[in-house]
Amino acid sequence: MQQDICGPVLPVLTVNSVEEAIAFINKQEKALCVYAYSSDSQVISRLMSETSSGSFCANDSVLQSLMVALPFGGVGSSGMGSYHGRHSFDTFSHRKACLLRGTRFECVTYLRYPPYEDRNLSLMTWASSLSQKSQGWCQIM
Structure with missing residues (x-):
């Protein structure tokens, strides 16, 4: 739990309450993604709104990576920008502002x-x- 994990290992941590989970998540550096598993929609809602991460996924860990319409990326030390489909194109593109004025006036x-x-x-x-x-x-x- 000291570095990002880029492999087939997923640590599973158990906590005694949603408050404990929120406190633990917020104590760490911002995560690339927070994965929450619960049948209680209020728990999911609290975890989503009271923590900060690059993305959030409830009750799944694979579907998110398959949905190219959803951006995927980090905040803070876990990375910058959003990737997947159109979001990758936008991240690596520069939208140049142009002002064109004629000499009429x-x-x-x-x-x-x-x-x-x-x-x-x-x-x-x-x-x-x-x-x-x-x-x-x-x-x-």
Whole structure:
């Protein structure tokens, strides 16, 4: 129980209460997955909501790995990212943000470029104050 297990060995620990199980799980480093077995849905719900792990699996240990629609990955020292199917593609892809602006309104936006004349500066200050007021108005709505 000192390192991640990447093999066919699965330690099974017994506890006397769900509180003891939650305390034990939370005392350790974040697990790659928490597997809980219980016929009591409240126990499952508590374990799922009161512990943190890369994923959570109730009453099964194989089906989760076969479902490519579910992401699988860790948090903290157990790893980062999500894998399986589309989630693997998204993890290893970079979504590049692109802003494309035409020059159609350059007759108005030219004011932001030097040389700054007094008239241009006062127009930009006025436009900036309108922008700040409209942002405040949007937040109120």
